[in-house]
Amino acid sequence: MHIFIGGAYNGKTDYVMRFYQPQQVVLIEGEVPMNVPTCDVLVIKNLETWLLTQQLEEDDRVIQTVVTRLKTLAQQCTLAVIVTDMGRGVVPMDKRARLLRDTCGRLYQALFAEAEQIVRIWYGIGEQIK
Template identity: 40%
Template structure:
């Protein structure tokens, strides 16, 4: 699994599209705000925080759904860092922020590579090579 993380509108999707084109990988199916069914086909998953907000699952169950979905397949997971800045006043938004943080930790631990994209500049923070 490859994780690409960064703030909102920082170029994560553009980086992933560029990476897929450079590697000539056209068979990846994109899931936006949804978790793919368990399987072996290659996927790009984005908007996990939106899915988590609407899933109606407890934190542990939601984490298990995500981890099971990504097991044994080529996956690129695009994560929006929502843990920085002002702590939300709304209790549900704070819980979402905390749940995302715990889920993101599990994804990063399992990932072979982690790329942080900051305003369009990719930086490899886990794995081998130079970010491409």
């Protein structure tokens, strides 16, 4: 599993699509698919959008569900996950927004532990951190 992280509108998707050229890439936004489409590389982005549709609680059930499903997908093809860095010390006023930020933080920690490669994208420039 390859993880690409960066702030909103920092060029993550463009970077990833260039990174995997000329392979056949399928991009899925805002969901965690049950099955792998036919492709060389499966790119999943906007996990935050999918998390908003889930029942978020302060336990790790949702996180374990996502990690397990992504690990299964990664066994079937090259899997790249694009995540948005939403921390940076800003604490949202809204309780649900705080819970989303905290859940994303715990999810990212779990994904980073499983990842073979992690690249931080800063305005279209990648820096490999793992």
